[in-house]
Amino acid sequence: MVRAVEWSNWAHTESTRMARIATPRSEAEVAEEVQRAAARGLRVKAVGAGHSFTGVAVTDGVQLRLGALSGVTSIDATRGEATVHAGTPLHVLNDELAQFGFAMPNLGDIDRQSLAGATGTGTHGTGLRLTGLSAGIRALRIVLADGSVVDCSPTQDPELFQAARLGLGALGIVTELTIAVVPAFLLHAVERPEPLFGLLDRLDEEIEGNDHFEFYWFPHTDRTMTKRNNRVPAGTPKQPLPAWRERLDDDLLSNKLFEGLNRLATRVPRTTRPINAVAARALSERQFTDVSHRVFVTARDVRFMESEWAFPRAALADVLLELREWVNTHDELITFPVECRVAAPDDVWLSTAYDRESAYIAIHRYHRQARGAYFAAFEAIATNHGGRPHWGKLHTRDADYLKQVYPRFADFVTVRDRVDPERRFGNAYLERVLGS
Numbered sequence: 514m515v516r517a518v519e520w521s522n523w524a525h526t527e528s529t530r531m532a533r534i535a536t537p538r539s540e541a542e543v544a545e546e547v548q549r550a551a552a553r554g555l556r557v558k559a560v561g562a563g564h565s566f567t568g569v570a571v572t573d574g575v576q577l578r579l580g581a582l583s584g585v586t587s588i589d590a591t592r593g594e595a596t597v598h599a600g601t602p603l604h605v606l607n608d609e610l611a612q613f614g615f616a617m618p619n620l621g622d623i624d625r626q627s628l629a630g631a632t633g634t635g636t637h638g639t640g641l642r643l644t645g646l647s648a649g650i651r652a653l654r655i656v657l658a659d660g661s662v663v664d665c666s667p668t669q670d671p672e673l674f675q676a677a678r679l680g681l682g683a684l685g686i687v688t689e690l691t692i693a694v695v696p697a698f699l700l701h702a703v704e705r706p707e708p709l710f711g712l713l714d715r716l717d718e719e720i721e722g723n724d725h726f727e728f729y730w731f732p733h734t735d736r737t738m739t740k741r742n743n744r745v746p747a748g749t750p751k752q753p754l755p756a757w758r759e760r761l762d763d764d765l766l767s768n769k770l771f772e773g774l775n776r777l778a779t780r781v782p783r784t785t786r787p788i789n790a791v792a793a794r795a796l797s798e799r800q801f802t803d804v805s806h807r808v809f810v811t812a813r814d815v816r817f818m819e820s821e822w823a824f825p826r827a828a829l830a831d832v833l834l835e836l837r838e839w840v841n842t843h844d845e846l847i848t849f850p851v852e853c854r855v856a857a858p859d860d861v862w863l864s865t866a867y868d869r870e871s872a873y874i875a876i877h878r879y880h881r882q883a884r885g886a887y888f889a890a891f892e893a894i895a896t897n898h899g900g901r902p903h904w905g906k907l908h909t910r911d912a913d914y915l916k917q918v919y920p921r922f923a924d925f926v927t928v929r930d931r932v933d934p935e936r937r938f939g940n941a942y943l944e945r946v947l948g949s
Contacts, residue, residue: 520576522563523625524818524880526907529571538581540654540662540688547686547937548660550575557937559686561627562602565634565905566819568942569681579627582688585609594651596691599629607806615694619643619725620809629687634905635679635865637873638809639854640725641826645866647679648859649693655685658937662688675921676928679863681904683943684932699749700725700742700808705798709735709837713830720826720855725809729850730833732840733786738850742808753803778848779881785846817849820888821875821903822895823865826855829872835894836874845887849877862921865901875906904946912948 521528532555537543550557555574563570579600587596588610595615597606603624610616619638626636628646637645652666655677663685665674677684709730712719719726725742778785801808824832833853840847852875856866865871876891878884888907895902901918902908916922926947933939936949 518576520560520563522565522570524564524566524816526566526818526880527568527571529573531572531574531576533575534578535575536578536581540582540656543577543579543582543686543688544656544660544662546575546577547656547658551658551660551935551937556939557686558682558940559599559629561600561630562625564623564626564630566907567905568940569634569905570630571940571942573940577686579629579686579688585613586689588613588615588694590615592651593693593695594691595694596689597628599627599687599689601628602626603628603631604806604810607810610694611697611804611806614697616697616805617646618649618693618695619646620806621646622809622811623813624806624810625813628690628692632678632690633680633682633687635861635863635903636905637854637856637866638725639727639856639873641720641855641870642724642857644857644859645861645864646692647861647864648866650678650690651693652691653677653687654689655680655687657685658933658935666691672924672928673932675860675862676925679861679904681863681943681947683929683938683947685938698805699745699751699802700805701745701749701800701802702808703741703798703800705739707737707739709737712737712739713833716830727852727854729852730837731789731850732837732847733789736790745802749802751802751804753807754799754801776881778846779879782846785848789848816880817877818880818884818888818907819875819877820891820907821852821873822891822900822908823856823871823873823903824895824898824900826870826872828898829853829855829874832872832874832894832898832900836876836891839890839894840887843886843890845885845890847876847887848879848882851876862925863904863919865903867901867919867921873903875903911945915946 518534519530535546556572557575558570558572559577559579560570582598582600585595585597621636621638632647654664656662723741724744728737728739730737854873856871858869859866
């Protein structure tokens with residue numbers, strides 16, 4: 514137990530001073546901590562890896578670190594399900610599933626988050642026929658504000674289940690999740706630089722013709738880096754990247770050199786345009802075939818700030834071109850590429866992909882740089898296209914806006930009012946996005 518501890522998230526976009534940190538070793542201890550906090554009139558929040566850029570995990574009361582609640586507890590091969598402790602980091606989950614011949618159907622490109630943190634904020638990957646992580650939850654256990662532990666699923670307290678699959682930590686402390694898994698598979702990856710406008714001309718063809726397609730546009734240029742990941746037939750041999758190429762591309766160019774270039778651009782902004790022109794051509798084409806999570810996940814050592822919005826799929830090119838026009842007509846100098854992805858519709862109440870095929874555009878800035886007008890300009894474009902902000906990434910929208918773009922927003926709030934009327938799990942961010 515530690516008193517009056519300061520904490521900041523991974524990107525240093527949020528910080529707080531808390532009354533206490535607790536590291537429960539069991540579900541029973543989680544319940545005890547919630548009851549103890551309630552007796553003292555303190556608010557409670559669970560935290561995973563701190564990879565959310567928003568204040569979703571911030572508390573001035575008791576912070577619960579669930580790292581001790583880690584690991585796969587069971588796998589049901591017949592049902593295609595795994596039951597997993599909520600604090601399990603995704604990279605640990607991937608390795609443990611692989612040992613038993615299973616894998617997650619889809620992943621984002623970072624695996625440092627805890628499973629509960631990733632699902633609770635709406636982490637997703639890319640692929641027109643694949644949903645985000647929250648949609649794969651089959652059941653869960655959650656500690657409510659009174660310290661009770663509840664099992665929920667489509668047949669047990671179904672409204673709580675629907676809300677808690679992507680619950681923002683607003684409903685309670687999730688301690689265990691049962692998730693969909695699939696037999697382990699290999700992906701063939703093709704990554705190469707391409708001109709922006711030629712790519713946009715055949716965008717639908719690329720999205721529909723690949724299991725996973727995404728691209729990165731380099732601001733101040735008309736160049737992109739494209740990524741196509743496709744499942745291969747059973748029995749296909751692995752052909753991973755040679756160790757030297759992996760170190761060159763992912764360690765040196767994408768991390769160490771990129772960190773140095775961002776430091777240079779921060780000190781000497783006029784170098785940004787030539788840096789981007791070089792960066793857009795520095796990563797040459799590469800192909801490899803490897804286990805799925807090694808293809809999905811990329812090492813991210815350079816710290817940054819991020820905003821990501823979801824739109825109807827058809828709006829992707831329009832939104833990107835409007836953002837390009839803004840960048841080309843303003844003095845903001847942007848070193849980070851803009852990430853563009855797609856995902857399947859789902860039925861998770863607060864999912865950014867609820868009930869629609871969705872395109873995602875994410876912008877980033879180096880953590881040492883000022884946000885400037887870039888994030889605000891992108892948000893203005895996003896809202897004009899009915900955008901839904903990623904819950905764990907930077908945005909300024911409030912409940913008045915969000916209730917317009919999430920058809921089940923009121924249903925979520927009704928569940929919250931039922932299970933946490935005193936806002937034991939509340940904080941300033943949740944007051945803004947959900948209402949008080």
